[in-house]
Amino acid sequence: MTQTTPSAGAGDYGPEVAGRPGSTAADYAGDPKERPGFHIGSHSTEMALTTTALVLAVIGAALIGWTGGHILGSWISLAGIVVGLYAQLTSDTTYERMVNVCAIGIAAVAFAFNLHHGGLW
Known part of the structure; x- marks a missing residue:
């Protein structure tokens, strides 16, 4: 064209x-x-929520391998899902949304594995 x-x-x-x-x-x-x-720096709250969701998801996923940490891993993963959903609701850019979706997915898989190992309590 x-x-x-x-x-x-x-x-x-x-x-x-x-x-x-x-x-x-x-x-x-x-x-x-x-x-x-x-532009970087104009939405630090949304970036902090995205980072928090990602960190909670990774910690929840890391606790899958520790059989004694299923209770803590379940709660951390559940918190990662909730924070990730709120971060997705308030996100400003496509990059934040992409990281939020990945964090929610990782946290959901970690939550399912931790529930399989023993549940929330």
């Missing part, structure tokens, strides 16, 4: 489309909160 415009643009995902008509990334250079698109 040939391009009909004289200059190459950023496409549908560029700052020209996301911002005001005719605006470019240079217009938003001063304040990162005013610039459309993905």
Whole structure:
């Protein structure tokens, strides 16, 4: 497909489309909160929730191998599922959502294995 415009643009995902008509990334250079698109540092709460969900999921998965830790592993995995679901609800970017889905999946599998080893109590 040939391009009909004289200059190459950023496409549908560029700052020209996301911002005001005719605006470019240079217009938003001063304040990162005013610039459309993905920018690091503007949503630290959501990033903390995503990190917490991932850490809880990994700890719950690590406790699968310890047969005496099924109770602790079950509760940690359940907490990872709940925190992951809340992080998914409040996530801002596609990257956070991708990590949230992976964390929820890991926590759910860890929860199932820990339940199989003995349950929540």
